[in-house]
Amino acid sequence: MNRRVVITGMGIYSVLGKNLEQVNESLKQGKSGIGIDKDRIDLGFISPLTGILERPDLKGILSRRQRVGLPEQGEYAYMSTIEALKNAQMDEQFLDNNEVGILFGNDSSAVPVIEAVDKIREKRDTMLVGSGSIFQSMNSTVTMNLSVILKLRGINFTISGACASGSHAIGMGYLLIKQGLQNAVICGGAQEVNAYSMGSFDGIRAFSTRIDEPAKACRPFDKDRDGIVPSGGAASVILEDYENAVKRGAPILGELIGYGFSSNGDHISVPNVDGPKRSIERALMDAGLQSKEIDYVNAHATATPVGDLNEAQALAHFFEATNTPVSSTKSMTGHEMWMGGASEIIYSMLMAQNSFIAPNINFENPDEYSAKLNIINKTQEKEINTVLSNSFGFGGTNSTLIFKKLQKV
CATH class of the missing domain: 3.40.47.10 (Thiolase/Chalcone synthase)
Known part of the structure; x- marks a missing residue:
C-alpha cells in the first residue's frame, strides 16, 4: 500500500x-x-x-x-x-x-x-x-x-x-x-x-x-x-x-510527503556533513521532489559552532543554487530538544497557512558557510507550498520531513 x-x-x-x-x-x-x-x-x-x-x-x-x-x-x-x-x-x-x-x-x-x-x-x-x-x-x-x-x-x-x-x-x-x-x-x-x-x-x-x-x-x-x-x-x-x-469531513491542513533518516556513524556528539546530506536526500527521494521545488527550509541549527557549520554545508549542497529561504526558529524558541522536530513542523505549517517566513533572529554576521544560504533574518511575506524540516541529535541520528499544502487528485 x-x-x-x-x-x-x-x-x-x-x-x-x-x-x-x-x-x-x-x-x-x-x-x-x-x-x-x-x-x-x-x-x-x-x-x-x-x-x-x-x-x-x-x-x-x-x-x-x-x-x-x-x-x-x-x-x-x-x-x-x-x-x-x-x-x-x-x-x-x-x-x-x-x-x-x-x-x-x-x-x-x-x-x-x-x-x-x-x-x-x-x-x-x-x-x-x-x-x-x-x-x-x-x-x-x-x-x-x-x-x-x-x-x-x-x-x-x-x-x-x-x-x-x-x-x-x-x-x-x-x-x-x-x-x-x-x-x-x-x-x-x-x-x-x-x-x-x-x-x-x-x-x-x-x-x-x-x-x-x-x-x-x-x-x-x-x-x-x-x-x-x-x-x-x-x-x-x-x-x-x-x-x-x-x-469524515476532517479539516485537512497539509500532506506529509517525505521522510528521510540516517545515522552519521561517527562522533557521539559532534555532527558531520554526510549524515544530514543523506537524510535530506532520502526525504527528497521519498517525496519525489528536487531541491528547487522546496519553498522553505526550517533548519535544525541550534547555534553550536560545529553543528551549524556542518548543517550549512549540507544545506548548501542542495539549496545554494536554488536560493531557497532558510531559517531556524530555534533563534526564538531555543533548542526544544525532544520536542523540536514536532514543534518545528507546526511552526512551518503556521507559516504556510499564513504566507510568511518567520525570521532567524540574531543572524547578523554570516560565517563562510552560512553565507552560501539564503537565511531570512526578518519576517518575510511569502507564499509557501512545500517545506523541508531538519532535526538532528546526539548519536548521529538524523530526520528530515517534507510536507506540502494539500493538492487534490
Missing part, C-alpha cells in the same frame, strides 16, 4: 505561546521566548539561560489519579494534544469508535527519577516514593499516560532519538499510515524545561553564556554564536489517511 498521509490537527504548548494563535503571532513578530532561570543561578549553572514556560494547572481538568502519573512534559503534551484533537474534530466519541494510535518523541524524565532516588537515600524506604513515580520516570511516560487518559486503542510507544525524537515520531506515524497499518495517529514531541534535566548539558559547556541579553543569546548560523539555549514544551499533530479524513 502507498496511502496518502495528511495532517488534520495541530496543537502546541511552547515558549512562544500556549496555543496556535499565540505562537503564530510570536513567529510573525520574531519574538523570543528565552530568559534567565534563577534556580540555575542558585544551582551553580554555568549558564542560567532557558526557554521560559509556565506549567499548566490541570486540577479540575484531570482526576488526581490521572495527574499523579504525569510529569512536567506530560502536562505540556496533554495540553498540546487536546488542542490538536479539537482542531482535527476528534471528540471522545470518535476516539471510542475508532482505533487511534499515539507516538511521541521523549528522551528523558529527569525530575521524577532524581526525586525518587533522593527519597530512597534519605528515608531508606521505597514505599515512600509514591505510586505515580514509576509512570512519571519512564521515557514512555507521555504515550503511557495519554493513551490511558484518552482511551486510545491504536499503536502506542515512545521514540527516543535524542533531538530528532519528535521528528522521528511523526515520520514513523507517516510510515504506519502510508503502509495501511493505522488510519490515524497522534504524533508529537515533549520536553521538560526544568534545571535538573539540563545539568549534564551545562557541565559540558553546551549552552550560550550571553546572559546580558537573553533574547539575543541564541544565534543560529551567526558567526558569533556560542552555544545552545535549552527550552521545551510539547507539540502534537494528528496524522490520518487521506481518504478516511475526506470521508
